[in-house]
Amino acid sequence: MAQSLCTLFFIFMYCISLMLCSGDQDTITSSKSLKDSQSIVSKNGTFRLGFFSPDPNSTNRYLGIWFNKVPIMTVVWVANRNRPIKDKSGILKISDNGNLLLLNGQNQTIWSSNASNTTATSSTAQLLDAGNLVLLQNSSLSLKHNIIWQSFDHPTNTLLPGMRPTVANTANKENFIFRSWRTPSEPSEGIFAVGIGTIGIPQVFTWRNGVNYWRSGPWDGNNFIGLANIDATMNDGFILEDHTESGTIDMLFPAQDVSILLNYVIDPDGIIKEQYWDKPSESWKVGFSEPQTECDVYGKCGTFGTCNVGHSPICRCLRGFRPKNEAEWKKGNWSSGCVRSKQLQCRNAQGEKQDGFLRLPKVKVPDNIEKVTAFNQDNCRTKCLNNCSCIAYAYRLNIGCMMWTKDLVDIQEFTVGGVDLFLRLASSELGKAHKKTEIIAIVTVAETVIVAILVWFLWRDNIVQIELQKPLLYAFETVKNATNNFQGTNKLGEGGFGPVYKVHLALDHGEQVLIQGILEDGQVVAVKRLSSASQQGLQEFMNEVAVISKLQHRNLVRLLGCCIEEGEKMLVYEYLSNKSLDAFLFDPPNQEHLCWEKRRNIIEGICWGLLYLHRDSRLKIIHRDLKTSNILLDEDLNPKISDFGMARVFEGNQDEANTRRVVGTYGYMSPEYTMGQFSEKSDVYSFGVILLEIISGRSNTSFNCNDHYYTLLGYAWKLWNEGKIESLIDPTVSQPSFPAEILRYIQVALLCVQELPSDRPNISTVISMLDNDIKHLQQPKKPPFTEWEISSHDRQSKSISAANYSISIIEGR
Known part of the structure; x- marks a missing residue:
């Protein structure tokens, strides 16, 4: 009897648990409310809605949403931020009119969704996987749930992926969207607000008690041009969409990979932070933050003053201006700003122009922008000059x-990025600078067009704008004659994209081709040609001009010049007779020329080239597309890194960055780069793959259809664990014997391809490990991508196609 009762009890409890589990754990209905001791969780488990107390010493209770899987409680939305419940009596329910209603123990309404046209019997609240709490109304016409209210439309201090808050594009400058917490432990509205300023051109502002505190600079359709490093800071940031037809502006944060916890928050100190959850360290890491320096604070140097953190003092008056209050200025109080030393003349009695313009390069343009219709920069200059009220353009x-x-206010000087500002001054204030400006203004039309194209594409494609050394500009006829009218017999191979076509097909198919030629001075060169019809590789072309023109190293390919004429876009390089490393390494007849000494020399050369890019050059360069086909060999088989179309520039002590556009080559990309994050450790990962290829003599793609579906990394890892790593060595090198140092090179390669960037050595450490017979190297951890993940049908048929690869890439090469 007792046993039967026990059995019945367990059956009863099991049924109860099934009922609980089968219920909607992410919803609230008219018959299911939420008490203080309860919570709901989104279906994927990322977010939780419930009651919380940010201050453990306080009895104040708030209804909010926070990250469910993060051990550090991080709240992203609060319903009753300005009206806490004083005890744990709170309850969230669907009211009689179908709205969400938050009540305290005295049945007083603390907060409500206040949606119109609701019905209690058909309203349901649901916490979505994006962290959005939605109130759904069942439509009798469509029998579908319609969102009639959502928390995403009422953000507090956090911008989440998928949010799209909207403001009216009116003359009202202050369109608040987010408000900071009062303190880290009190979510009531603080003194800082973030929103969109709509006067002139849309900008993001931070206001402190309603007064300008920081601004992003105007939105150009791709980036905020008032940020010091556009590419590194805003590639995964919020963006603006201006809808002129509806008179509204949307701020949005494009949805990211759900495995990456990412958000923007305005903290109680007025700092906008992009933060992402770092699993290894179990902490939030800050990517982008503003303001960062004193110069980022709005109007730090007053009107007609300019700020530069690299100068001491950081503030100075613009040329042609002097401090308004000299005594205060010398004390470091720059708020009074500057005044003009000599008044503008506009025109004299004879109508002759008396004013000119001083170019201020790479600055954050001032606030109070007025947008004027003009066809080009010259037309813009003319319109400003003809308007006596115009003081800059x-x-x-x-x-x-x-x-x-x-008055010009909030000007900041950058070393990278920014815009050229032309300041109007009386001609007597310009002097020699005026003459220099006039000379610049009358340069040839061809050079102006080339520079404009360079600047436009660098801007349009989120490329860090750096000061270019002008490469030699070759005329189209010169290159055409040097290549014998682009004859196919001179073609070396394909470029960065697509299959190889004969030269006469390049313009039809829009492909890049490499052509050997001899210029008029007798120099043998290689020309990378991109047809005017091609839409692929255009960004890479412009980026390569920007980046490689600044680099000089024996292990980097040298850019001699370029040609942008008659619809053609071509890069002219030094000619390397032995083409690329993959042509030698994976071609049996050529493999015989690669003894171990030659391979070691190639490995060392790549290392020195990377060291220059990462550490020794003035600009820190991350290549992002390192592979054997981008390692060119000269007549002595010395390596030179080429193809900088994907390269990115890091400034100062910057260590990592994000990107919306992941472009690279399958098998060489590190796991973090496939998710939009990259650093110098991403190049180290690619180098590790190349090192394994050089040692094994096998391409990483040669493992697609055999070896139990192992990748090159998986095959090397398998042999390492089985104690058979010598089997990885190319027979051309290993027979009849091989140098013992090769085993050390393999171990270093496995250290380079570890999954976490923090586990990988930097390139200087790699060089040290390769050069020295270190007795106790660190043991490598299992690399990622050790097997190609394929469907069960393909496993049974023992066939694999590239379409079944599990790596998720936006664009591959």
């Missing part, structure tokens, strides 16, 4: 002509 493609008729 700037021109930015996709924005157009920007003018200023009010």
Whole structure:
């Protein structure tokens, strides 16, 4: 009897648990409310809605949403931020009119969704996987649930992926969207707000008690041009969409990989932070943050003052201006700003122009922008000069002509990025600078077009704008004659994209081709040609001009010049007779020329080239597409790293960055780069793959259809664990014997391809480990991508196609 009762009890409890588990754990209905001791969780388990107390010493209770899988409680939305419940009596329910209603123990309404046209019997609240709490109304016509209210439309201090808050594009400058917490332990509205300023051109602002505190600079359709490093800081940031037809502006944060916990938050100190959850360290890491320096604070140097953190003092008056209050200025109080030393003349009695413009390069343009219709920069200059109220102008493609008729405020000088601002001054204030400006203004039309194209594509494609050393500009006829009218017999191979076509097909198919030629001075060169019809590789072309023109190293290919004429875009390089490393390494007849000494020399050369890029050059360069086909060999088989189309520039002590556009080559990309994050450790990963290829003599793609579906990394890892790593060595090198140092090179390669960037050595450490017979190298951890993940049908048929690869890439090469 007792046993039967026990059995019945367990059956009863099991049924109860099934009922609980089968219920909607992410919803609230008219018959299912949420008490203080309860919570709901989104279906994927990322977010939780419930009651919380941010201050453990306080009895104040708030209804909010926070990250469920993060051990550090991180709240992203609060319903009753300005009206806490004083005890644990709170309850969230669907009211009689179908709204969400938050009540305290005295049945007082603390907060409500206040949606209209609701019905209690058909309203349901659900916490979505994006962290959005939605109130759904069942439509009798469509029998579908319609969102009639959502928390995403009422953000507090956090911008989540998928949010799209909207403001009216009116004359009202202050369109608040987010408000900071009062303190880290009190979610009531603080003194800082973030929103969109709509006067002139949309900008993101932070206001402190309603007064300008920070601004992003104007939105150019791709980036905020008032940030010091556009590419590294905003590639995964929020963006603006201006809807002129509806008179609204949307701020949005494009949805990311759900495995990456990412958000923007305005903290109680007024700092906008992009933060992402770092699993290895179990902490939030900050990617982008503003303001960072004193110069980022709005109007630090007053009107007509400019700020530069690299100068001491950081503030100075613009040329042609002097401090308004000399005594205060010398004390470091720059708030009073500067005044003009000599008034503008505009025109004299004879109508002759008396004013000119001083170019201020790479600056954060001032606030109070007025947008003016102009066809080009010259037209913009003319319009400003003809308007006696215009005191400065700037021109930015996709924005157009920007003018200023009010005091110039919040100007900041950058070393990278920014826009050229042209300041109007009396001719006597310009002197020699005026003459220099006039000379620049009358340069040839061809050079102006080339520079404009360079600047436009660098801007349009999120490329860090650096000061270019002008490469030699070759005329189209010169290159055409040098290549014998691009004859196919001179073609060396394919470029960065697509299959190889004969030269006469390049213009039809829009492919890049390499052509051997001899220029008029007798120099043998290689020309990378991109047809005007091609849409693929255009960004890479412009980026390569920007990056490689700054680099000089014996292990980097040298750019001699370029040609942008008659619809053609071509890069002219030094000619390397032995083509690329993959042509030698994976071609049996050529493999015989690669003894171990030659391979070691190639490995060392790649290392020195990478060391220069990462550490020794003035600009820190991350290559992002390192592979054997991008390692060119000269007549003595010395390696030179080429193809900098995907390269990115890091400034200062920057260590890592994000990107919306992941472009690279399957098998060489590190796991973090496939998710949009990269650093110098991403190049180290690619180098590790190349090192394994050089040692094994096998391409990483040669493992697609055999070896139990192992990748090159998986095959090497299998042999390492089985104690048979010598089997990895190319027979051309290993027979009849091989140098013992090769085993050390393999171990270093496995250290380079570890999954976590923090586990990988940097390139200087790699060089040290390769050069020295270190007795106790660290033991490598299992690399990622050790097997190609394929469908069960393909496993049974023992066939694999590239379409079944599990690596998720936006664009591959």
